Amino acid sequence: MLHTAAPTADDLAHEMLALGRRARAAARRLATATAAEKRAALAAMAAAVRAHVAEILAANAIDVAEMKVNGQTAAFLDRGTLTEPRVEAIAAALDEIAALPDPVGKVLAAWDRPNGLHIERVATPLGVIGIIYESRPNVTADAGALALMAGNAAILRCGSDSYASSEAILTALREGLSAAGLPEDAIQLVPTRDRAAVGMLLGGLGGTVDVIVPRGGKSLVARVQAEARVPVFAHLEGICHVYVDKAADLDMAIAIAVNAKLRRTGVCGSAETLLVDRAVAATHLAPILDALAARGCAIRGSDEVVALWPAATPASEEDWRTEYLDAIISVTLVDGVEAAIEHVETYGSHHTEAIVTADPDTAERFLNGIDSAIVLHNASTQFADGGEFGMGAEIGIATGKMHARGPVGVEQLTSFKYRVRGNGQLRP
Amino acid sequence: MLHTAAPTADDLAHEMLALGRRARAAARRLATATAAEKRAALAAMAAAVRAHVAEILAANAIDVAEMKVNGQTAAFLDRGTLTEPRVEAIAAALDEIAALPDPVGKVLAAWDRPNGLHIERVATPLGVIGIIYESRPNVTADAGALALMAGNAAILRCGSDSYASSEAILTALREGLSAAGLPEDAIQLVPTRDRAAVGMLLGGLGGTVDVIVPRGGKSLVARVQAEARVPVFAHLEGICHVYVDKAADLDMAIAIAVNAKLRRTGVCGSAETLLVDRAVAATHLAPILDALAARGCAIRGSDEVVALWPAATPASEEDWRTEYLDAIISVTLVDGVEAAIEHVETYGSHHTEAIVTADPDTAERFLNGIDSAIVLHNASTQFADGGEFGMGAEIGIATGKMHARGPVGVEQLTSFKYRVRGNGQLRP
The missing domain is CATH 3.40.309.10 (Aldehyde Dehydrogenase; Chain A, domain 2)
Structure with a gap:
């Protein structure tokens, strides 16, 4: 998937738009996926991560070698290095997310009107979530899985230092999705280290991205908040x-x-x-x-x-x-x-x-x-x-006042709609 | 308040920023206003509108004369023309909003943790709401009052065709706010017809505006959605x-x-x-x-x-x-x-x-x-x-998936926070 030669700006824009459209198509399928289907996919994803531990570690070794060439600090190297126990922890986190309650379809409120209409506010997926993160490769699995449990497609943009590791993990995740009969495009990785791709993702990819979640330091979050043309769930800092x-x-x-x-x-x-x-x-x-x-x-x-x-x-x-x-x-x-x-x-x-x-x-x-x-x-x-808070895994903490505030877990990755049932009511 | 000479761009930016800061300061006071205070203010606002019907009609006559000079259609003139019954309807709408349940402080969810922490999700105001609307002058009162009942400050940008009417209504609203002991700056009108002011409002006025609500035709909504740097509650069209x-x-x-x-x-x-x-x-x-x-x-x-x-x-x-x-x-x-x-x-x-x-x-x-x-x-x-839907007055219908979806009433003009009560809990 990774470009070996830099694509032109037009090529990249075209490719990113196609990626957004695949995510949107996958999201439509996920929106009506049952809890059992999503849990089966997460279990298959965990199994695939465990089955491919050797490939994931080999890919990570490429990343770590490059980090060393780039003169990264020991702390940075530690965050970016995978080991067998760390890969097992990634798989275990997928199993934990599979055990969360399915937030989709939950009736959030219900009431009757004097004319006999029965109105329900019911939780629905948000759609497509863009997640931009830095060096830790485990975010690839955590973020993709949390998005999936809430019925959303994910577009992941990993740190360039962990590209090979993230791609290897993604391959396992998609194998799991496919084994469970859900679309592989439910989780996609931006297929280039080109920074221009981040700007395109922040622009919403032609209306296909519903929300952006940045995971990383203050400079990443500040850039995302300044440039994003779609809503952002984030906190810039915690003073x-x-x-x-x-x-x-x-x-x-x-x-x-x-x-x-x-x-x-x-x-x-x-x-x-x-x-x-x-x-x-x-x-x-x-x-x-x-x-x-x-x-x-x-x-x-x-x-x-x-x-x-x-x-x-x-x-x-x-x-x-x-x-x-x-x-x-x-x-x-x-x-x-x-x-x-x-x-x-x-x-x-x-x-x-x-x-x-x-x-x-x-x-x-x-x-x-x-x-x-x-x-x-x-x-x-x-x-x-x-x-x-008892909300299970979180994708981060939001300080904005719109939609999600405080810890952002699977429930916060949903929207809602109104279902109205009648027996022929007309509006006078 | 209206500029007689066009201000420079710098003057305008400075003035708009000051307006945003006054709104933010008023919002802090409104956030802890009781339901009784807000109801008293709305009642006083209704009384002031009734007391100033002559001034409001006189101001409207100026607007209508200008609409005729500008060759507006009969339908447009009808929408923009106030009469005594229409002013009474504006006052009556304020009384109706005063009768709505106060959404602020409502406990949306509550649970206990095994360590004894008691967690509540409680509704709070959003903060400052920018409302951009076209010719109907009644929106000045409706939108300002809905925002107020949810504990928010409002910054209103009326259509230039109804500027004098809106200013006269605003004067009455602010008289009511003041009489009830709430800050007059809870409801402000953008003090110029200069279109550059709209761009500034859409930019968020230095982070003081939390959400924008456009009320008007498709071209207005499209511009707001394209340019806004803060969240927007709107629908572009209803197909x-x-x-x-x-x-x-x-x-x-x-x-x-x-x-x-x-x-x-x-x-x-x-x-x-x-x-x-x-x-x-x-x-x-x-x-x-x-x-x-x-x-x-x-x-x-x-x-x-x-x-x-x-x-x-x-x-x-x-x-x-x-x-x-x-x-x-x-x-x-x-x-x-x-x-x-x-x-x-x-x-x-x-x-x-x-x-x-x-x-x-x-x-x-x-x-x-x-x-x-x-x-x-x-x-x-x-x-x-x-x-x-039984939600009382609405400020519009939203088709976005973030925060507010469907009818936007007072409840949808709130955010929430988590209140956590303990007895000395430390995180292990």
Whole structure:
């Protein structure tokens, strides 16, 4: 499938449009696929991945050799390297997705009208989902399978560093689809490393692409959000806050701040800013910062914070807008919950924020006043995850307000329509 | 507010950005407005419209005089002319919107996790809604009020032909908002007739606009869909189909075809194409076409239809893709429900389609196989309307698959967030 010579721009546009049309045709078939058909396909896909482990590893070796030639970092190489256990994990993830409830056909609401019409709002697939991702080759299987379980066709654009691996995985997935009687074009890979293909995909391929999901770093997401002519499910960054209210239990505040910041620092639900109620600064600030610092976290504080806890580095205005994705936290004092909300709304990214307080009224004010996808009371921001929400696998977290917000799992990859049943009703 | 001299492009961009920021600030206040506050504001807005009927009619007289100078048609003049009863209807519509259930704060789903976290998905306002409309000045009040009831700020761009009327209505609306203690900037009018302002609004005004709703003809909607950099709730056209199956009751088929086509021909839910099962062409086609023709409908038929019913004009390929919005219908024969679905998916606009059949299995196949916002069994396509669905007032009908599909009422003008309540949970 991979071009050995660069195609002309016209050739590429033609080829991408044809790819979009094949995806649309496959999506029409998938829209009426039964849960049993989709589960059989996912099981066959898992079996094919297991059967082709040698080919997948051989393809990956080509990618890894090229990464080394390109001088990639050790961390990058680690993310891009497949092993037998990692290929087994890819197959196991397919089995897990096959066990999810089928979201398609679910009656979301139903009611009767005085004229006897019975109206149902029923979940339907979205159609065709474009997924653009970076180096991890497992996304090829995860994203394609999640899209499939929701009845959608997927067009995948992998990172150029994992092209051979992704193509080998795709071959196995399509073998599984075919074995189960579903169209192979349910999952397709953009057949070129040419970056112009990304622009075409973001343009919607002649109206055949319904939504784009980028999986990767901030620069990828920013490009997708800026250029896409179709809806995007994504978050640009997770500048998550923990607010410790004057009515907070100190031990709980310490535990939540430490978990929210340090459990994993590279995930989008990691806290980046700690807000402490000025009313309890004298009692609560130092113990929380001591606990963070003892676990290796660097503290960047406002002037008041530095005055109370001198080991802190002074924070600049830029710190309040920074997603560190590292063991660094910015800290400031605020005058109660209203000022905390004001800070979050001014500097936040509408992703995930937590309040620690024993006062239920204050908690309600925070939960209602903050305009973020996820707001938590007395729990860690690191729960921002589809699995932790009980939604099964997720394709990412969205901070937009349209359609999908928060974790994006199979249910969020559906649309709906209205089914209306009558017995001859005419509109007066 | 209206510029008397044309501003420079920079001035306009600056002014539009400021307008967006004021809307965003108002939206933050509206997001936590109670149902009682919003209802009080809507009642005060209705009272202010009634109190200022003379000013509104005087402003409208200026618009109408200008329309005449510009040589507008009688139909256009009628749509743009206000009278005392029409102003009263505007006020009454505000009272009706005030009586709708408040969609904000509604718990859409709730569940508990094994670790004790209680998760709720709760409806929130979308934020700022841009509404672009043509000549009818009543949209100023309807759209602003619907947005308000869902907790959103509105930025209105009226047709240049109704600028003075819209400004006079807006003055009354803002008086009502202010009297009820809500920010006047909850509803703003783009303060210039300059078309460049539309482009800026479609660009999202620096991220302050969350969604655009166009209200008007196909050329307006097409421009909005092509240029908008934010989501759009709209339908480009309603190429609606009625399929008469071999198991259809003939009397019901006649009644539904006549109602779907002719009740009102200018609405988006009016049928444009009739599909008749070839199996009953000999018995069903002529009586249905006779009934349509007797009521003044022109028939454009496929070759087979013309052969069976010679008064029909031959249909061209273009007819199957045409929204007549007039007393014209295109008619063809199909081989059963599968061919009917194929025709609709090939030529339709994913708006509203109806099947007439006494066979429940065939009905299910149609309802599930058609990818349209609304699919009906044994009922007229003219039920495609938020009021007929029991949703109260609607701002329009959407055929996109994202977020809002079908009638767009107050519920569809909301987003949601996750509220999570814990007692100190940390993520392992």
